[in-house]
Amino acid sequence: MDALEESVLASVWRQGGFAFCQLMRKCRSDPSMAEEAHDLAWEQLHLGDWHQVDCAWRDGYALACVYWAEELRRKGDHAEATRVLDMGLMMGGLAFRPRLNAAISSLSQASEPPSAVRGDDQLTVQVASSTSFCPFVLPPGSLQGPPMRTMAFPSIQKFLQELFAPGVPAILTDTMAHWPAMEKWKDLSYFHKIAGNRTVPVEVGETYLAEGWKQELMTMSRFLDRIHDPGDSTSRAYLAQHPLFDQIPELQRDIVTPDYCACGDGELHSINAWFGPSGTVTPLHHDPHHNLLAQVVGTKYVRLYSPELSDSLHPFSDPMLQNSSQLDLDKPDYERFPLAEKLAFVDCVLGEGQMLYIPPKWWHYVKSLSPSFSVSFWWRSS
Ligand SMILES: O=C(O)CCC(=O)C(=O)O
Ligand SMILES: [Fe+2]
Incomplete structure (x- = not known):
């Protein structure tokens, strides 16, 4: 774990997130723990009023997303990995935003472009001109x-x-x-x-x-x-x-x-x-x-x-x-x-x-x- 990860885990620990911290530490040797850690943090984000969620838990959540997405990527599930990283960006704190973004760009370079899955022309939407309102x-x-x-x-x-x-x-x-x-x-x-x-x-x-x-x-x-x-x-x-x-x-x-x-x-x-x-x-x-x-x-x-x-x-x-x-x-x-x-x-x-x-x-x-x-x-x- 690097210094930023350690400091976020220390903050989550102070918030009483002992089980979360233990799971995150185990992730190094057993990456499958990441999903469980993610679920724990997700619960914490939803316990009460959103504005009262401590920043430490939001950063902890984002970190769990990074780890879980790595695990999903290893298993070849790039779509699910991207979804998890997006959830980290939308719901997580700011501390791991650069890591989440880097993981998403690296995934998109490794994945097939979406146009290979679906023809572009199917999705082209004709945008109405400014005179076509009713x-x-x-x-x-x-x-x-x-x-x-x-x-x-x-x-x-x-x-x-x-x-x-x-x-x-x-x-x-x-x-x-x-x-x-x-x-x-x-x-x-x-x-x-x-x-x-x-x-x-x-x-x-x-x-x-x-x-x-x-x-x-x-x-x-x-x-x-x-x-x-x-x-x-x-x-x-x-x-x-x-x-x-x-x-x-x-x-x-x-x-x-x-x-x-x-x-x-x-x-x-x-x-x-x-x-x-x-x-x-x-x-x-x-x-x-x-x-x-x-x-x-x-x-x-x-x-x-x-x-x-x-x-x-x-x-x-x-x-x-x-x-x-x-x-x-x-x-x-x-x-x-x-x-x-x-x-x-x-x-x-x-x-x-x-x-x-x-x-x-x-x-x-x-x-x-x-x-x-x-x-x-x-x-x-x-
Ligand atoms: O574009 C809209 O539908 C609403 C925009 C709006 O409320 C705002 O920008 O504050
Ligand atoms: Fe508005």
């Missing part, structure tokens, strides 16, 4: 007000003075043409080639507020099939709010963090992927961060309400959902929520190559009008 699927009253403010590649100073400081939402155009993603992601079979066998978390259902909504883990290839053939709205699959670029560094090279994210001397909080078929809905909610929502593939309808209107939008009282509105914009019940009916909002169809600046606390509702891939950059000001 206005009738939009919430009542959409796109009738004054258009959203639009700025072509504003200077940082202009962004700061006119949008960031006063908290004004706007569409920014001509800011993403240089992203490799703008070319590479046009053909969604690219994701099959780069990451077909990678496991990703996918939301399934109408919206995160709808009954029957759940999260599933599936390979990227399975998910691409679901984009191609989404089924009805209750089985719609959305790879939403996932830090995919931390998980798959190769995709990170396709995007560029906008310079605007340095405004406010803040820190980038997260870069998330929002990838799904036509018709995904993120219900009306707000976030505490500055947000640049960059539309790489396809189009999305976005509606925004000012934070001053929060009371009239009837946030849920449950602390977990306090940032979400009870008003379902797709089936608005204005008898129940009369105050919401006449509220002013701004909306737009966000097209390929455009970014939307959403200031902190602005309510937003988002619906994809075609297969779509957006990237959100959230940052805080200091």
Whole structure:
């Protein structure tokens, strides 16, 4: 065991993880112990509230994933080894992230490319052009007000003075043409080639507020099939709010963090992927961060309400959902929520190559009008 492994095991030991540490030590002579160690750590991650899981256990879990994946690889089960490493990346701590990434790249070099298993052309998804959206699927009253403010590649100073400081939402155009993603992601079979066998978390259902909504883990290839053939709205699959670029560094090279994210001397909080078929809905909610929502593939309808209107939008009282509105914009019940009916909002169809600046606390509702891939950059000001 190297020094990092020893120090993580010492921390897990202090957390009472004696059995785990013993199993991990035995892994050297008997690699089959790794699976058992993994299962023990997995249990620890699920004992209570996620935020209270000690970092030591998250690192311990990641380490067990590294060892178990090595064992699976020795047995020739590369697909399962990749799944285990992805679980380590998604659920584990940061200490072994470089080891997990290195193991995944080495596996992908050793494995057959996914295109050899399935013909590429089977998976090519025709991405609808920006004009092919259907206005009738939009919430009542959409796109009738004054258009959203639009700025072509504003200077940082202009962004700061006119949008960031006063908290004004706007569409920014001509800011993403240089992203490799703008070319590479046009053909969604690219994701099959780069990451077909990678496991990703996918939301399934109408919206995160709808009954029957759940999260599933599936390979990227399975998910691409679901984009191609989404089924009805209750089985719609959305790879939403996932830090995919931390998980798959190769995709990170396709995007560029906008310079605007340095405004406010803040820190980038997260870069998330929002990838799904036509018709995904993120219900009306707000976030505490500055947000640049960059539309790489396809189009999305976005509606925004000012934070001053929060009371009239009837946030849920449950602390977990306090940032979400009870008003379902797709089936608005204005008898129940009369105050919401006449509220002013701004909306737009966000097209390929455009970014939307959403200031902190602005309510937003988002619906994809075609297969779509957006990237959100959230940052805080200091
Ligand atoms: O694109 C979406 O579906 C939602 C995006 C969103 O809510 C966000 O970026 O904060
Ligand atoms: Fe959001």
